[in-house]
Amino acid sequence: MDANVTLATGDPNLAADHEYPLQVDNLRKSFGGITAVDGATFRVERGTLTGLIGPNGAGKSTTFNLITGVHQPDSGSVTFNGEDVTGLEPHQVAGRGMVRTFQIARELGEMTVLENMMLAPQNQIGEQLWRSVTPGLRGRVVDQEAELLERVWETLEFFEIDHIAEEYAENLSGGQRKLLELARALLTDPDVLLLDEPFAGVNPSLERRLVEHIHTLRERGYTFLLVEHDMDLIMENCEHVIVLHQGRVLTEGTPAEIKANEEVVEAYLGGNV
Numbered sequence: 001m002d003a004n005v006t007l008a009t010g011d012p013n014l015a016a017d018h019e020y021p022l023q024v025d026n027l028r029k030s031f032g033g034i035t036a037v038d039g040a041t042f043r044v045e046r047g048t049l050t051g052l053i054g055p056n057g058a059g060k061s062t063t064f065n066l067i068t069g070v071h072q073p074d075s076g077s078v079t080f081n082g083e084d085v086t087g088l089e090p091h092q093v094a095g096r097g098m099v100r101t102f103q104i105a106r107e108l109g110e111m112t113v114l115e116n117m118m119l120a121p122q123n124q125i126g127e128q129l130w131r132s133v134t135p136g137l138r139g140r141v142v143d144q145e146a147e148l149l150e151r152v153w154e155t156l157e158f159f160e161i162d163h164i165a166e167e168y169a170e171n172l173s174g175g176q177r178k179l180l181e182l183a184r185a186l187l188t189d190p191d192v193l194l195l196d197e198p199f200a201g202v203n204p205s206l207e208r209r210l211v212e213h214i215h216t217l218r219e220r221g222y223t224f225l226l227v228e229h230d231m232d233l234i235m236e237n238c239e240h241v242i243v244l245h246q247g248r249v250l251t252e253g254t255p256a257e258i259k260a261n262e263e264v265v266e267a268y269l270g271g272n273v
């Protein structure tokens with residue numbers, strides 16, 4: 001990969017005055033009688049690859065959903081770059097620069113990689129750009145589309161999937177799909193990326209590439225919060241690990257600290273991993 005490639009996808013350093021871009025305070029969410037998240041409190045440091053782990057049912061996915069506005073918390077707050085974003089709609093959260101990767105929906109499988117990319121900003125941050133198609137603004141929209149196309153190609157090249165730009169998304173391998181999902185998320189000018197099981201179903205060689213890309217982006221200032229069941233991947237790649245158990249933070253620390261923590265081992269043995 002060319003280390004000098006410049007991605008025209010935003011500048012995460014613009015918001016760099018917040019050392020911890022994401023803060024979650026005392027977040028709670030119940031579904032009927034089940035408490036999925038029970039007072040989770042943690043923060044994510046800028047420019048890190050932070051892992052969110054925990055046994056099955058610990059509340060990881062629900063926490064992601066609460067952070068990104070998919071679910072509304074019963075109480076507690078989510079702060080992003082100093083702004084309270086609790087209760088905002090997913091596109092509003094994404095529009096502020098906190099984006100989670102989405103699996104390519106079935107209907108998008110019938111579109112090419114390039115078409116998927118061109119639709120990414122529209123899908124994830126609402127339709128501001130497209131809504132502005134009024135006769136007087138047409139010239140500006142054409143400029144914006146040309147600019148978007150240029151960014152799309154740069155991003156595809158960065159992820160080394162430009163050669164499959166005309167391929168239908170449904171024909172991609174699991175790993176290529178994950179690269180496309182990350183490429184789509186990057187087009188929305190994120191600052192913080194939330195990745196939910198980014199390596200599931202990815203073959204080892206593409207997994208290495210995906211890991212490398214994530215590290216390159218992290219070095220450029222992007223911040224990652226990652227839910228992943230593959231413990232080796234978490235321990236080898238994250239500088240900080242947060243352990244959720246029964247909806248709250250059991251402990252957090254470096255991978256070495258987490259590995260040596262007996263409470264963590266017990267939580268995993270007690271849960272059915």
Ligand SMILES: Nc1ncnc2c1ncn2[C@@H]1O[C@H](COP(=O)(O)OP(=O)(O)OP(=O)(O)O)[C@@H](O)[C@H]1O
Nearest residue numbers: 031034035036054055056057058059060061062063
């Ligand atoms: N929409 C929902 N309705 C009812 N219960 C839910 C809902 N979403 C999550 N739960 C419950 O909340 C708890 C936490 O689930 P969650 O999916 O957040 O955990 P997780 O840590 O992501 O688990 P896994 O590792 O198995 O994906 C579980 O008991 C789950 O059954």
